[in-house]
Amino acid sequence: MSPAFTPSDGDGQRSAHTAAGRGTARRRFLSGIAVAVTAGLAGCGSLRSDESAAFYDGDWHAYGNGPENRNRVTGGAPEPEEAAPMVPADWAYGPPVVRDDVVYFAAERRVVAIGVDGTEAWTQRLEGEAFGAPALDPDRGRLYVPMRSAGSSDLDPEPASVTAFAPDDGDRLATYRVGDEATYGVSVVDGDVYARSATACVRLGPDGTERWRRSLDPLVYDEYNLGDSTATQIPPAVTGDAVYVPDRDALVKLDRESGEERWRVDVDTPYAASATDGRGVVQTGHQEVVAVDHAGEERWRRDLHSRAAAALAGDDVYVAAGDLHELDAGSGETTWRAHLPSEGTAAPVVTDDAVLVAGSGVRAFRRDVEGIFDPDRLRWELGASHATAYASPVVAAGRLFVVGPFGLKVHER
8 A cells, every 4th residue: 555655855855745746645645545445444343323423623732632641632432434554664653743634753763744635744854763752832833853862872871852843844943952862752831841851851941941950760661571662652741830750660740840859659660651630640650550649649559550651531540451441530449441452551542432542453442331341342443453552542633543563544434
């Protein structure tokens, strides 16, 4: 199947799109959809036409769909009926971001912008390896891409950095060093950039001025045979007065203004993003999931082993830990479970009526079905070739975007 977009050969050169070129790209995109529809989506089940509202039609500016890392969108989760490749990539670990029907995707040593219809794209080469989800600052016209440098080692660590691009044309604006080895994730709030690297949490002003830097330890990956390529979805969770990040064996609250540590709570081997809402913070870990309030007081602690961040939706917390668990946000008790054939570091994504989980394929589970193990909970699934276990699905622009073994795909209803 021909991809919807082929990157240009030049460094930062915008793709030429005459009227004829746009028509060719559009035909290529539609051809990809036609082939995918003919082949069928492996494992998809039936869906009642009145069961779900349309996919969320807005933007997705950063991992988690916001600086609190909740992974929550409005709208429904209808069964995707069409699929097409958007951007080919052999080593893709982070999800895209979406704004005004343009998708921004970073993988390997490049970042790509492509319209949801397959046209009007640019590509930029990166000085290092893309490492995690980009983040958009639409008000200031900046796209931030977290990176790591190839060849980094404990004896000779290379810089961890964030590079800013102009989202409209791909011009490289600046590169900021945020620590050593790798940049785990980045959040943007009110123009400021918050980055968690392997060695620090850093706050930068809109002009790149360093406001503060707090040293942290690298998170544990190799000791559990994960490899640090999975450390691609760990942006700081930012609220009005705080920044929440995992340290090597703790959840840490930093003062947003000064960067001073306010408290830390023990969590066994966390290596996923913190998620926060009005109740407090949920931190997953290799041996447990811990919930605390904003003062650092423990709300509950569960013996659930999760490599992926939690997703938050009102009274519900979703954790992929062997099975997908819906937990009561107040008590931490499991209200229902659904079997997952495999799990990775991709956090669930919650819509009004379903929970989407990427692992060995993508699965949508009904939120409102009664019973701990109700067999009717699974609504639909995409086969194993459709998704990796490291990048969460993205729901935006009325579509479902999925990172698979060979790059980025788009699924439409």
